[in-house]
Amino acid sequence: MFGYRGLTISDDGILEISGVRCDYLVEKYGTPLYVFNEEEILNRIKEIKENHIVKYGGVAAYASKAFLTKYMCRLIKREGLWLDVVSGGELYTAKSVDFPMENIIFHGNNKTYEELEMAVDFGVGRVVIDNFDEIDILEDILLKKKRSIDVQIRITPGIDGHTHDFIKTGQVDSKFGFPMHDESALHAVKRILNSPALKLKGIHAHIGSQLHQNNIYKLEVEVLAKFISSIKNLFDYEIEEINCGGGFGIYYTEGDKRLSISYFTDVIHKAVEECFSRYNLRKPTVFIEPGRWIVGEAGITLYRVGSIKDIRGIRKYVSVDGGMTDNIRTALYSAKYTAVPANKLNNKDEEQVTICGKCCESGDILIKDIKLPKLERGDIIAVLSTGAYNFSMASNYNRIPRPAVVMVNRGQDVLIVKRETYEDIIKNDL
Ligand SMILES: Cc1ncc(COP(=O)(O)O)c(C=O)c1O
Numbered sequence: 001m002f003g004y005r006g007l008t009i010s011d012d013g014i015l016e017i018s019g020v021r022c023d024y025l026v027e028k029y030g031t032p033l034y035v036f037n038e039e040e041i042l043n044r045i046k047e048i049k050e051n052h053i054v055k056y057g058g059v060a061a062y063a064s065k066a067f068l069t070k071y072m073c074r075l076i077k078r079e080g081l082w083l084d085v086v087s088g089g090e091l092y093t094a095k096s097v098d099f100p101m102e103n104i105i106f107h108g109n110n111k112t113y114e115e116l117e118m119a120v121d122f123g124v125g126r127v128v129i130d131n132f133d134e135i136d137i138l139e140d141i142l143l144k145k146k147r148s149i150d151v152q153i154r155i156t157p158g159i160d161g162h163t164h165d166f167i168k169t170g171q172v173d174s175k176f177g178f179p180m181h182d183e184s185a186l187h188a189v190k191r192i193l194n195s196p197a198l199k200l201k202g203i204h205a206h207i208g209s210q211l212h213q214n215n216i217y218k219l220e221v222e223v224l225a226k227f228i229s230s231i232k233n234l235f236d237y238e239i240e241e242i243n244c245g246g247g248f249g250i251y252y253t254e255g256d257k258r259l260s261i262s263y264f265t266d267v268i269h270k271a272v273e274e275c276f277s278r279y280n281l282r283k284p285t286v287f288i289e290p291g292r293w294i295v296g297e298a299g300i301t302l303y304r305v306g307s308i309k310d311i312r313g314i315r316k317y318v319s320v321d322g323g324m325t326d327n328i329r330t331a332l333y334s335a336k337y338t339a340v341p342a343n344k345l346n347n348k349d350e351e352q353v354t355i356c357g358k359c360c361e362s363g364d365i366l367i368k369d370i371k372l373p374k375l376e377r378g379d380i381i382a383v384l385s386t387g388a389y390n391f392s393m394a395s396n397y398n399r400i401p402r403p404a405v406v407m408v409n410r411g412q413d414v415l416i417v418k419r420e421t422y423e424d425i426i427k428n429d430l
Contacts, residue, residue, distance in 0.1 A: 003251070003258065004297065004384060006037040013346030015382050019411040022302055022342040026380055029404050030419060031304040032322030034391050036067075038075070038409035040298040044261070045079045051262040052288060056269045061105050063246045063291030064090050066388040067299070071407060071416035073097045082125070084246075084289045088115040095122055105152075105243075105289070109176050117141050120149060128152045128204050128243070130177055135191055135198065142197035151192060152202035152243050152287075153178065155185045157223040159207050159216060177205070180223065189231050200237070202287070203227060206245025209292060212257055214267040220244055221268060225275035232281065243287035244268055250296040252385045253336045261293060292388035299387020301326060301403070302342060305379040306358070316353045318375050323357010324364040325400045327383065327390045331363045339367055342382040347373035355381060359398050391417075399425050 008016045015022045018037045025035060052058040061082035064073070068090055074097050076083055082103040085091045094104060104124040108115070109131065116138050119127055129135055129151050142148060154177035178185035192198045203224050207216055221244065228239045251258045268286060276283050303320035310316045329335035339355060341347065350371045357364040366383060375381070394402045401420035406413050 005043070006040045006298070007300075007384070009345045013344050015340060015342035015345060017300060018408045020408040020413050022380060022382060025406060025408075025413060026302050026304070028413070029406055029415065031302055031380070032320070032326050032403040033302045034326070034386070034403055034405040034417075035300050035302060036295065036387055036405065036407050036416075037298045038407050041075065041295060042079070044294050044298070045081065047261050048081075048265075048288075048290065048294070049079075051260075052265045052269075052286075056265065056286065058265070058269070058286040058288060059241075061103075061287060061289045062294055063289045064094075065392055066291030067295045067390075067392050068093055069391075069405060069417050070097050071414075072295075073099055082287075084291075088112070088118055091115070091118060091122065091124070101125065105287070107154075111137075113137055113141070120145060120147055124149075126150050126152050126201065128154050129188065129192065129198075130154050132188065132191070135188065135195070139195050139197050148197045148199055150199045150201045152204040152241060153185065153188055153192065153200065154204045154206070155180055155223075155227065157205045157207065157220055159219050159223065180227070185227065186230065186234065189235065189237075193235055193237060200239070202241030202243055202284070203239055204243035204245065204287075206289070207247055209247045210249045211247040212249040212259065214264050217244060217264055217268045218271040221271035222275050225272075225279050225281065228276075228281060228284070229279035232279075238282055240282075240284055241287060242272070242284045243289065246289040246291050246293070248288075248290050248293040250292055250385060250388075252296075253338050261290070264288075296388035297385050299385070299390065301383045301386040301390065303381045303383070305375050305377055305381060308375065308377065315369075316351065317356050318353045318372075318381075319356050319358060320366065320381055321358060322400075322403065323359045323366060324361060324395075325357070325359060325397050326394050326403050327357075327366060327386060328393050328395065329389055330366055331361070332393075337367050337383050337385065339370060339372065339381050339383045341373050341375060342380040344373055344379065349374055355383075359400070361397075396420075396425060401425055 018039045048060050061084040062076045063084045084105045086107045101123045102125040105126045106119045106124050107128045156174045156177040158172045192200045224242045307319045324331045355367045404419035405417035407416045
């Protein structure tokens with residue numbers, strides 16, 4: 001349906017995801033409801049394995065910030081991918097399902113002493129060093145514990161990702177990583193090479209998120225190779241790994257392209273081949289950190305229509321029983337989504353409406369001006385491509401409980417996160 005993999009329409013006009021009817025799901029679990037298509041997630045992981053791991057010997061770490069639960073963590077563990085975490089909470093989730101700690105990459109621009117200590121105690125595979133403070137703190141912890149750890153250094157490559165300002169990270173003016181327009185990054189390398197506890201394995205860069213142009217990754221590899229060549233010349237030390245980060249774009253609405261992972265990985269590996277031989281460097285192991293590309297299109301959110309307000313000649317608002325608490329991306333950075341009437345897809349008489357949430361904010365709009373069949377109270381709306389940065393960014397604003405999460409796979413459904421209750425909302429209040 002609409003080219004969304006895994007979505008079909010039943011004869012009586014009901015949306016189905018991996019063979020499971022949405023009317024059945026909302027009846028069983030209520031609304032709002034996050035639904036994830038496991039079949040689609042597994043297909044995408046397979047695509048990554050074929051086009052990055054098997055074909056090129058690369059490493060892929062799932063960027064867990066996109067969507068993480070214990071179930072998702074077990075799935076990634078079973079599939080043998082690495083995991084990129086950015087907080088004690090994400091790391092703790094991984095530990096809770098015995099995720100192999102040597103396959104964890106620990107990111108973040110302000111890892112606390114406690115988080116770094118946790119990373120050392122758990123034995124994570126890589127810490128990505130983001131700033132000088134962190135070198136001091138990590139070294140202090142390691143020396144006290146008589147331990148060492150493998151690290152990558154994050155640089156800001158000075159590349160504009162042509163994406164929304166809030167999800168750009170590669171430009172010089174960024175809170176992440178060591179800038180490249182001065183000597184900072186080289187000073188960081190020197191400091192780490194002189195450390196008895198930090199083992200420098202790789203250089204990392206992440207340009208931004210929801211990128212649709214593969215030539216950006218070519219530029220990134222060029223910057224990384226040049227930097228690694230300077231390290232070799234200055235310190236006679238050869239870097240073994242590069243990490244190109246994530247950011248691989250997905251389909252949200254018309255105008256977005258549907259991009260295969262090989263569209264990105266082929267360009268990355270070709271650039272590695274060319275650049276590293278040009279600088280006379282050994283070919284590194286290439287890490288990537290896809291988040292959105294794995295789960296984004298695999299997720300939908302189901303809502304029940306409530307109040308409808310028609311401001312004649314101006315706009316018709318259709319309110320749903322969720323909103324910015326379960327999907328902050330529209331309010332946060334004007335993200336665009338598509339929606340369908342999940343319980344009446346055979347109905348064709350369309351009108352233009354704006355889908356808004358139930359929160360006490362005028363900016364609580366999920367989709368502005370979308371053409372949908374005439375909706376009534378009680379109808380079900382499915383917002384598509386909500387798998388990434390929706391559940392993981394959800395809040396309890398207005399003390400609204402967070403929705404349940406269900407995983408579906410070829411006609412089967414399983415609850416993977418319970419719906420929050422009002423008791424959950426007040427449980428930490430004293
Ligand atoms: C360092 C790093 N790696 C990977 C990702 C994942 O990005 P995406 O979900 O767009 O693939 C991010 C996103 O912010 C990131 O900052």
